[in-house]
Amino acid sequence: MLTIHDLDVFHGDAQALDRVSLDVPEQAIVAIVGANGAGKTSLIRTIAGMHRPAGGTIRFRGRDIAGLPSHEVCNLGIGQVAEGRQVFPTLTVAENLAMGAMIPRARHHRTRNLERVYTMFPRLKERHSQAAGTLSGGEQQMVAIGRCLMGEPELVMFDEPSLGLAPTVVQEVLRTIRDLAEGGLTCVLVEQNVAVSLRLAARAYVLENGRVTLSGTGEELLANDGVRKAYLGL
Template sequence: MSLVLDALDVFYGDAQALDGVTLTVPQGSIVAIIGANGAGKSTLIHTIAGIEKPRRGQIRYRGTEIGGWPSHKVCNLGIGQVAEGRQIFPSLTVAENLQMGAMLPRARSKEKATLEEIYALFPRLAERRDQLAGTMSGGEQQMLAIGRCLMGHPELIMFDEPSLGLAPAIVQEVFRIIKLLHQRGMTIVLVEQNVAVSLKLADHAYVLENGRIVMDGSGEALLHDDRVRQAYLGL
């Protein structure tokens, strides 16, 4: 297994955001986390990333317990994140944003080769390398956010609502990139508002409600589950 969460509890003050969450993310798989707004999906991502600290439970990555580690240490272990809302540096150029992604010790020696790979993957970023990131479209900024994450040379990437606020054509491109990264061997955790697409992509999926895992199965199985279809697909 690549990533294992065991009985994870997370609180914001006295309010419990995650309650006994247990899940596994096998190496090389796509695992989707679905649920309504406020279910705890982003909290789950933030806790794995080291932004939030669990009160109880374990987070193990390739056998190493990482629960409560600072985020920079989690990143340097090989876990990347493409955050909700993109969170690029608007006053820096495209190239400078990408350079920021390569500041991790694990990534520095590979920076030049990785940058060439990202420009090949996202030709628009190569064309606009000297443009201020804040002046680009939302879709271009999302590509930059993905590229910056890849500059850190991750082995597992967590996508938090990657299609949010994007035009349909750009959404298709984002999912194409996610599929391509998976085909190249990347392990992916996907939190995505488009539940149907998420389940079609996923090898396995978990349903999160009020901070608890209430159902899991293959993406295909949940896509055809009546409870999931009624709750999340409006069918």
């Protein structure tokens, strides 16, 4: 579904991504593993159209989308659940979700998609008129995921979805991602809990200093001695 080849990204004079290549198969979870500053968020934002690459290609369903503005990327079917949730704090839950349905591809199915989100996250239906900024961290993450799903994405990129959440909530969020993938959604997962993300992932890539240094199935990377020492403390 998504193929990236020799992607170069700079922030000023600093190179954030150096000839990054990877493939994301349809209806799979692909994990991106790496330390802070490795280039994971730069990769997500470049795919989403928030950064313009200096070189390379990003092909979504065969079309090169590198350099397209973010609203066009979103309307093609690529969604993003950003790090830190980034809900609109003064808007209600319902208003936050409605923001996700503003792109052309999703407008005609707004009611259906809203019911889908409320079925997935019943707590959001209970709190539909509550300001999103007054919700717990876990509930705000539900809003962020739900808002993304309102845009009818075919591929969703999750950037640190468990960051700052209680362990029980983390399990719920990751279970939601697994269920979405089993339901046919393609997922790119950047997650600080490396062990869990590799167990979920059909395929995984290790980013170090902006370069892909290792790739394989989630199970292969989970069993790799270098990965276990660097990211699992084993």
